[in-house]
Amino acid sequence: xxxxxxxxxxxxxxxxxxxxxxxxxxxxxxxxxxxxxxxxxxxxxxxxxxxxxxxxxxxxxxxxxxxxxxxxxxxxxxxxxxxxxxxxxxxxxxxxxxxxxxxxxxxxxxxxxxxxxxxxxxxxxxxxxxxxxxxxxxxxxxxxxxxxxxxxxxxxxxxxxxxxxxxxxxxxxxxxxxxxxxxxxxxxxxxxxxxxxxxxxxxxxxxxxxxxxxxxxxxxxxxxxxxxxxxxxxxxxxxxxxxxxxxxxxxxxxxxxxxxxxxxxxxxxxxxxxxxxxxxxxxxxxxxxxxxxxxxxxxxxxxxxxxxxxxxxxxxxxxxxxxxxxxxxxxxxxxxx
Numbered sequence: 482x483x484x485x486x487x488x489x490x491x492x493x494x495x496x497x498x499x500x501x502x503x504x505x506x507x508x509x510x511x512x513x514x515x516x517x518x519x520x521x522x523x524x525x526x527x528x529x530x531x532x533x534x535x536x537x538x539x540x541x542x543x544x545x546x547x548x549x550x551x552x553x554x555x556x557x558x559x560x561x562x563x564x565x566x567x568x569x570x571x572x573x574x575x576x577x578x579x580x581x582x583x584x585x586x587x588x589x590x591x592x593x594x595x596x597x598x599x600x601x602x603x604x605x606x607x608x609x610x611x612x613x614x615x616x617x618x619x620x621x622x623x624x625x626x627x628x629x630x631x632x633x634x635x636x637x638x639x640x641x642x643x644x645x646x647x648x649x650x651x652x653x654x655x656x657x658x659x660x661x662x663x664x665x666x667x668x669x670x671x672x673x674x675x676x677x678x679x680x681x682x683x684x685x686x687x688x689x690x691x692x693x694x695x696x697x698x699x700x701x702x703x704x705x706x707x708x709x710x711x712x713x714x715x716x717x718x719x720x721x722x723x724x725x726x727x728x729x730x731x732x733x734x735x736x737x738x739x740x741x742x743x744x745x746x747x748x749x750x751x752x753x754x755x756x757x758x759x760x761x762x763x764x765x766x767x768x769x770x771x772x773x774x775x776x777x778x779x780x781x782x783x784x785x786x787x788x789x790x791x792x793x794x795x796x797x798x799x800x801x802x803x804x805x806x807x808x809x810x811x812x813x814x815x816x817x818x
Contacts, residue, residue: 484596484657485595485597487596488595489592489593489655492590492596493589495589496586496644498589499582499614500641502581502582503617503641503644505578506575506578506579506582506633507634507638507641513571513575513630513633517711517712520561520564520565521712525700572630575630575633576624586614590611597658599657603657603659604658605647605651609801612678613647613679615675615679616636616680616682617636617640618679620636620683623683623722623726631714666744669740670741670744673737677735677736678734680730681730681794682797684723684790685793687719688788688791690713691716691720691784692784692788694714694716697709697710698716727772731773734769738763738766745759758800761799764796765793765796768789
């Protein structure tokens with residue numbers, strides 16, 4: 482079937498627009514991140530001031546000191562509220578832009594599929610675009626409360642890098658897929674793997690931030706890395722996000738591998754052949770299983786388990802780029818053509 486060039490152009494335009502929106506969201510999220518550091522410092526200073534006022538009120542000159550303390554506290558509360566509200570505006574704008582970017586990005590994916598009359602997962606450009614939009618949507622579902630808005634810069638930066646690389650070096654014009662991908666298994670298998678990879682990205686980033694946070698506990702931040710870690714949620718919350726995300730990643734990725742094996746039997750006459758991509762996918766699944774097991778095992782619930790999750794993410798990224806684009810195998814058609 483001929484490609485609808487009009488829809489294809491709309492898809493490319495939507496992709497570029499989504500990239501710009503994500504970039505603006507990243508800028509706003511960084512402003513929010515920096516301003517949030519000031520809000521946290523002001524909140525801690527206010528707590529110390531309140532504590533000193535309470536100590537002073539226990540003295541002989543209780544009425545004067547208490548009144549003075551109340552006056553200072555009221556002024557500080559007003560200034561603090563203004564500072565916090567101004568910061569929240571940037572957080573809200575970031576959230577709104579991310580939602581808008583996700584909608585435009587999803588429209589790009591859908592338009593690409595409509596333009597080619599097939600599921601839009603026929604090459605690396607489309608595959609990366611799908612993973613990125615699913616990652617943003619997954620994170621948007623999780624990041625609803627204000628305390629999680631500091632997570633956005635850490636996710637948007639790698640998403641923008643992936644989109645830039647996919648939209649430049651790996652871009653493919655709208656076209657029918659190669660014969661090997663002309664199967665009803667394409668949307669079933671590849672979309673499942675894409676969803677697992679998307680949630681795995683969120684989980685891996687959460688583990689990275691968890692390791693940073695345990696090195697810089699709340700209220701005890703020191704130096705450059707302390708300033709970087711200050712706006713992040715508590716270490717236990719970051720660890721919980723990584724764990725809950727991995728719980729979803731493991732079965733979804735496992736289902737994708739099983740579906741791929743069924744497709745392989747139909748296409749190549751065997752379920753499993755230790756092809757480089759099959760092997761790397763299986764290793765990443767094993768690592769996610771190992772992470773969940775370690776996370777539930779006494780003695781491994783600290784940073785040791787988090788490192789396994791990060792390794793699983795690294796293997797998945799290695800599988801995405803190196804295996805698809807460099808190593809020769811039965812999945813080499815998933816490259817640029």
